[in-house]
Amino acid sequence: QQQVKQSPQSLIVQKGGISIINCAYENTAFDYFPWYQQFPGKGPALLIAIRPDVSEKKEGRFTISFNKSAKQFSLHIMDSQPGDSATYFCAAMAGTASKLTFGTGTRLQVTL
Amino acid sequence: GAGVSQSPRYKVAKRGQDVALRCDPISGHVSLFWYQQALGQGPEFLTYFQNEAQLDKSGLPSDRFFAERPEGSVSTLKIQRTQQEDSAVYLCASSDFRSAGETQYFGPGTRLLVL
Known part of the structure; x- marks a missing residue:
């Protein structure tokens, strides 16, 4: 049972463009939604995270938009750079110090 | 300080x-997680x-998988009688909700x- 659905599977964006990755969840007990960035041969690294009491969170070029009623959240990368080329995973957690449930990942390629 | 480290980095069995x-794990982190990441997939909790x-x-x-953390710091994931479907990247993560909230810090796998 896939509790967190992620799309698209892959994405190609020109340098300076906006990258948008979407996720949807089913479990209403989820109350923490992080996005992780993973480079080849490395472990996932936290990029940005949100709790459902806010609809948007921005950190630098990265923004999470959250729609609690639709059970959807998305990552926007503004002014995308070649160094952003990586695989991005959305995830969800219920409670504190609990397991993460990950999406299937989006492979982002930013071209010059 | 040092992050999460894992060894070996590669294992052929x-x-x-x-x-x-x-x-x-990161020194002092009370929580430790193991995940399995198949090729082209997201990590899955173990x-x-x-x-x-x-x-x-x-x-x-399966019962071929066993994990321990006897002294509350280093952890070992053991897989007995390995099978081809066990081929994957095994990720370890640590966190400390007292100091770092919900953030899980991952090792290289x-x-x-x-x-």
Whole structure:
């Protein structure tokens, strides 16, 4: 049972463009939604995270938009750079110090 | 300070062999998680420790998988009688909700290939 659905599977964006990755969840007990960035041969690294009491969170070029009623959240990368080329995973957690449930990942390629 | 470290980084095993994968969490982190990441997929939860107590092992795929954290720091994931479907990257993560909230810090993973 896939509790967190992620799309698209892959994405190609020109340098300076906006990258948008979407996720949807089913479990209403989820109350923490992080996005992780993973480079080849490395472990996932936290990029940005949100709790459902806010609809948007921005950190630098990265923004999470959250729609609690639709059970959807998305990552926007503004002014995308070649160094952003990586695989991005959305995830969800219920409670504190609990397991993460990950999406299937989006492979982002930013071209010059 | 140092992040999460894992060893070995790569392991090749013949089908039927036992393997042991080690995780050194960030010093002082009470929570430790193991995840399995198949090629092209997101990490999937295996098991969770709080200090030395294994509080959740619901993700372990079979009784061939065993994890321990006897002194509440270093953890070992053991896979007995390895099979080809065990080939994956095994990720360890640690966190400390007292100081760092919900953030889980991941190690680089151990890539296991079973031939």
